[in-house]
Amino acid sequence: MPANMIKHISLLTLCAAMGIGVMVPLGAAGARADTATLRAIDSRADADTAVIAIEASDVVPFVASQPDPTSFVVELRNVDAEGFANRFSADPRFPVSAVTVESGETPDGMSVARVLMTLTEPVRPRVRSSRNVVLVETSRTAAATAAASAVPAGALSTIHDIRVERRDGTTTLTLVGTGPLMASDVQALPGSNGVAIDLANATSALPRTTAIGQGPVERVHIAANPNAPLLTRVSVDLSQRLPYRVTPSANGHDLSIVFTETQADPMSALRATPPAPAPP
Incomplete structure (x- = not known):
């Protein structure tokens, strides 16, 4: 066999071997591809x-x-x-x-x-x-x-205490803040005896629910208003539906809700009052 033909065959064999050597790793790499x-x-x-x-x-x-x-x-x-x-x-x-x-x-x-x-x-x-x-x-x-645009600018106040006072047929619930407490809305809660007060620029350091148990006031709940998360809602659970009024303090740091307790049966109160003693 001529020498140049032997060289040609050897070159073809080497190229084929190199081709196989390149193709095998590619196939193996594809098989090792991880998800x-x-x-x-x-x-x-x-x-x-x-x-x-x-x-x-x-x-x-x-x-x-x-x-x-x-x-x-x-x-x-x-x-x-x-x-x-x-x-x-x-x-x-x-x-x-x-x-x-x-x-x-x-x-x-x-x-x-x-x-x-x-x-x-x-x-x-x-x-x-x-x-x-x-x-x-x-x-x-x-x-x-929309809620953010409705909230007035101002310093953030934190509710840090709740006080209750009963006097002359009224029960006063007072929210005590570190700064001004501004009521943006006050409404009776439908389907219950409760009242809700929405406060702008306010947070709370108190538990989500505080048991009161004085007069008609049973509990106080404080949380974000579900319909306006930038407002804090204070919900007051009452044993009966009562008329109320909201009164801020002179410096605005305290906000009081005054509930007026009505006499269910005025005649029973009169009957329970002992008659005045006869003059001597």
Whole structure:
């Protein structure tokens, strides 16, 4: 066999061997490709924006969609959702009320983690990513924005004490604050004997519920107004429905609710009064 032909055959054999050597690692690398995992879902909020952070163990492709006005979905491709930490906490000022995760597969068998968000109003969240974290941002709800504009500016006051005094057929419940306590609304609670007072620019250092048990006043509840989270609502449970009036103190730091107790049966009170002794 001529020498040049032997060289040609040897060169072809070497090229074939090199080709096989390149192809095998590629196939092996594909077989070793790991599925990323969903690590955690966190949330945070400031005055104007809420952020939901979806963290995977690696950078993964994702698709965001809105199947209906009050739902939003982020689909993470090639991600296993088992064992993740869901640390989402709903904030009533913002529209995302719940976050759940579903596991699924694409038609070609790829694992998919679907992060489903329930919205309280029809909004379009904003989506961006930072390395292995997908960030979903929302602005405040229309109701929260309206409530914020209705709250007058001023220093924040903290309710730190409740005082009760009974005198001359009245029971006075006084809220004691570190600063001015301004009642933006006072109303009787429907379906009960209670009264609710909404306070602007106020917080509370007291327990959510305080037992009173003096006269007609049974309990006092202090919490954020469910319809206007920037207002603090003080609800007073009464044993009976009574007329009332709200009176601020001279410096505005105390706010008193005065309940006038009515006599159910005036004649019984007269009968219970002993007659005056006859003059000697």
